[in-house]
Amino acid sequence: MAAASGPAACAPWRPAFQSHICKMPSPEFVFSTVARNEQGRCVPRARYCGFRGFFGELQLHQEAEKELKQQEKEHDKDAPTNPPVFESDMPTITTDVRMEKVENVASSGGAVEAVFWIKEVMTQWRIKGKAFVIGGSPEEKEEREAREEVKKGMRMRDAGGTAVGGEWSWEREITMYFANHTPVMRGSFKYPPPGRPKSEVQSDQTLHMGEDVYDLHDPVARKHFRVVVIRPEEVERLDLSQYGNPKRWKWVFVDADEVGDKGTVVKEDGQRGRWQEIEIWP
Ligand SMILES: Cc1cc2nc3c(=O)[nH]c(=O)nc-3n(C[C@H](O)[C@H](O)[C@H](O)COP(=O)(O)O)c2cc1C
Numbered sequence: 001m002a003a004a005s006g007p008a009a010c011a012p013w014r015p016a017f018q019s020h021i022c023k024m025p026s027p028e029f030v031f032s033t034v035a036r037n038e039q040g041r042c043v044p045r046a047r048y049c050g051f052r053g054f055f056g057e058l059q060l061h062q063e064a065e066k067e068l069k070q071q072e073k074e075h076d077k078d079a080p081t082n083p084p085v086f087e088s089d090m091p092t093i094t095t096d097v098r099m100e101k102v103e104n105v106a107s108s109g110g111a112v113e114a115v116f117w118i119k120e121v122m123t124q125w126r127i128k129g130k131a132f133v134i135g136g137s138p139e140e141k142e143e144r145e146a147r148e149e150v151k152k153g154m155r156m157r158d159a160g161g162t163a164v165g166g167e168w169s170w171e172r173e174i175t176m177y178f179a180n181h182t183p184v185m186r187g188s189f190k191y192p193p194p195g196r197p198k199s200e201v202q203s204d205q206t207l208h209m210g211e212d213v214y215d216l217h218d219p220v221a222r223k224h225f226r227v228v229v230i231r232p233e234e235v236e237r238l239d240l241s242q243y244g245n246p247k248r249w250k251w252v253f254v255d256a257d258e259v260g261d262k263g264t265v266v267k268e269d270g271q272r273g274r275w276q277e278i279e280i281w282p
Helices: 014-021 062-075 100-107 141-151 170-179 183-190 219-224
Strands: 028-036 042-050 086-088 092-096 111-118 123-134 154-156 225-239 247-255 273-280
Touching: 014 111, 014 123, 014 225, 028 100, 042 092, 042 100, 062 170, 092 100, 092 170, 100 123, 100 225, 123 141, 141 225, 170 225, 183 219, 219 225
Parallel strands: none
Antiparallel strands: 028 042, 028 111, 086 154, 092 225, 111 123, 123 225, 225 247, 247 273
16 A cells, blocks of 8 residues: 555644543444434434544454454464554444445435544543444545545554564555454354344345354455444543533644645645634533
């Protein structure tokens, strides 16, 4: 992959957000999308999802690493895992392409909001931005476009230096996400169509519940497996840790075009800009 074109440095909200997330025993958040009802009106949709880290920075479980090493030799001659050359401030989730949230993302131009309530530090984080769904075939135009958009939020870890550890690939990254699920969870991508009535006749015999999936390239499960990448545009932190003295901050990502400040912003490939921090009334 060519060099990432994302922001030059870590977002200013990231260190605090990350330190808070680490305190959650099981990081889950409300993921909101925009849908259209039968009358064509915009309606909100929300559901819980598991936070799967920041794109490019996946922390592989020991078991996943072992399985990747065992299986990837056949599929990938170079390496079982990607070299850790990228980082980003883009939270990810994994999902099934047949679920409504994927359609919501596609039909709304990717408008999403992620809300975390981190009781351990009495803080709410709201991340508003655009989501991109990857994990389909690179032959598809939508997949290529989504990858291009994700790239805009990625940056080299070793900025200005040389990337070591070999070639990075999208396919390998998505396989790493799949491997990071337990065999039972991988099996959920072979369920009959999520959200459809159980009474409907199931003609596809490859779809069923109760199968543990060990093959990281299981064709049915991988056909449905997707990674959703959220590229934040506005982030808000509401700190309720001091009773009677709540605090609230907002960070807005201002694209280089809008800033118009030649001294501080570099505009390359459309995504470089900077975060502006404002403390607001709670
Ligand atoms: C704690 C918890 C974590 C969940 N994590 C995910 C997840 O990471 N990805 C996902 O697609 N669904 C996850 N779900 C299920 C969703 O909440 C939802 O039921 C499902 O994705 C279908 O939503 P949709 O039809 O709006 O797309 C989770 C549910 C709970 C309760």
